[in-house]
Amino acid sequence: MNAIIVDNISKAYGNIQAVSNVSFEVREGELFGLIGPDGAGKTTLFKMLVTLLFPDQGRAVVNGKDIVKDFLQLRTQVGYMPGKFSLYQDLTIEENLDFFATVFGTSIQENYDLIKDIYVQIEPFKTRRAGKLSGGMKQKLALCCALIHKPEVLFLDEPTTGVDAVSRKEFWDMLKSLKQRGLTILVSTPYMDEAGLCDRIALMQGGKILAVDTPQDITKLFQRPLFAVKAAETFRLIQDLRNASFTHSCYAFGEYLHLALEHETTSRDIEAYLASHNHRQIDIKRIDPGIEDCFMDLISQTSVPAQS
């Protein structure tokens, strides 16, 4: 069964079309990722699904409830962790959690079992004000607050943005164990490397969904030969590669450029081309595409402008 059904939903702010005819479904118990850069429309979509914004058109059903007609009932059945830290900075860890429990007519004790594994990590600091917590601790507290009323569906908007690598890993481990308890989780992230941790993902850009599938099957959409290329002068390298007849696209990925080809060409031919353009310390290797390669390729096919 589907826990979330989004059917052709749109939302504009004045003349900015933040979400445009978006449709997808999330199955019960699924860990589903919404992957896209800043401004893709993820937060607007989340706000509609947790009933904080009404759509301009289209409809959506979450946990069997219509997000417009049944919005009051739905609010008690979803947990929402907003992208920006939204807890009370002047309240302590315990006071924040107690506040959210009370708002939903419950208590920390009543639902302790669901948050226990996460809460024990911050409980030693329960008298510390939220404003004085580290990024990782704030994130754990926000997750506890989103869970304290035992929601059926959990919405996490960019929970790992601005959090260190260790805390990010811990957070994804927590999501895995929540999933094992049967929760449906919709999580958004701008980090492409987190896509592989989801059961299925939707790639989003410019208010539109570009593709929905398992991370493995999304990468199969990328059919072109792909190489990672490095040389002494990166800026000149990218220009020369973009001008080459064999090039389909060329983007910077960390210290390497990812070069997608129009047609099969050997690394020796690419190297000869670069040598003829006086490049030095050339390093070329054939690679398998990742989610980010697919994302860039899908953007170029749909001609939605990429945002940095």
Ligand SMILES: Nc1ncnc2c1ncn2[C@@H]1O[C@H](COP(=O)(O)OP(=O)(O)OP(=O)(O)O)[C@@H](O)[C@H]1O
């Ligand atoms: N309240 C608002 N008024 C006007 N424009 C808005 C408002 N909120 C968002 N937008 C615009 O709508 C588009 C989608 O923004 P949204 O916040 O939904 O994207 P996002 O993928 O969540 O990105 P971010 O991580 O930056 O929040 C962007 O162009 C943004 O500038």
